[in-house]
Amino acid sequence: AQSVTQLGSHVSVSEGALVLLRCNYSSSVPPYLFWYVQYPNQGLQLLLKYTSAATLVKGINGFEAEFKKSETSFHLTKPSAHMSDAAEYFCAVRRMDSSYKLIFGSGTRLLVRP
Amino acid sequence: GAGVSQSPSNKVTEKGKDVELRCDPISGHTALYWYRQSLGQGLEFLIYFQGNSAPDKSGLPSDRFSAERTGGSVSTLTIQRTQQEDSAVYLCASSLQEAYGYTFGSGTRLTVV
Numbered sequence A: 001a002q003s004v005t006q007l008g009s010h011v012s013v014s015e016g017a018l019v020l021l022r023c024n025y026s027s028s029v030p031p032y033l034f035w036y037v038q039y040p041n042q043g044l045q046l047l048l049k050y051t052s053a054a055t056l057v058k059g060i061n062g063f064e065a066e067f068k069k070s071e072t073s074f075h076l077t078k079p080s081a082h083m084s085d086a087a088e089y090f091c092a093v094r095r096m097d098s099s100y101k102l103i104f105g106s107g108t109r110l111l112v113r114p
Numbered sequence B: 001g002a003g004v005s006q007s008p009s010n011k012v013t014e015k016g017k018d019v020e021l022r023c024d025p026i027s028g029h030t031a032l033y034w035y036r037q038s039l040g041q042g043l044e045f046l047i048y049f050q051g052n053s054a055p056d057k058s059g060l061p062s063d064r065f066s067a068e069r070t071g072g073s074v075s076t077l078t079i080q081r082t083q084q085e086d087s088a089v090y091l092c093a094s095s096l097q098e099a100y101g102y103t104f105g106s107g108t109r110l111t112v113v
Helices: none
Strands: A003-007 A010-014 A019-026 A033-038 A044-050 A056-058 A064-068 A073-078 A087-094 A102-104 A108-113 B005-007 B010-013 B019-024 B031-037 B043-050 B065-069 B075-079 B088-095 B108-112
Touching (some): A003 A087, A003 A102, A019 A087, A019 A108, A033 A064, A044 A064, A044 A073, B010 B019, B031 B075, B043 B065, B075 B088
Antiparallel strands (some): A019 A073, A033 A044, A033 A087, A087 A102, A087 A108, B019 B075, B031 B043, B031 B088, B088 B108
């Protein structure tokens, strides 16, 4: 069965600093992985997805994530944080059956200090 | 429509009352999902519709919860005899069968008082 674990329910960075949000997955088959962002009082927006093509995936708003099979990780990074990046971020893995269900991690809230 | 539309955006109801939450998916999307997001929690899968197939109800927390999808489009999630623990944001998402991710609506924030 697939699952994801997000390390750290809260991450705080200074504006301009590197953002690193951690996600580890469990899957017996090559997974499809996703990062979503949720701004206050809004739904979830897809940031990027890994679907077994390039291991380094670039998404919107300057975010990127690298799939590392040896570490079963799919960490989200951004070189320089902006105040507007403050939000909750969810990592997800897709069920490898016909349901296309996504299994979500518990989320990481990113705080950006001025 | 251009996106997934959910209504109402906010709902306050008294304990014991029934509520209906509506989701209008993206036109042409065959798959529709309902998730629940409780305060400080991740996303909890509730139910999944795919075309004309029988829905996957494995995530519904109790028999007070039900959902239907009419004509393969609009879906309604019904919660009967609401309890305070039902307070949460209910998110709907849709996708193409062949797609790799969902498009989410903005959610309905349900508060049971």
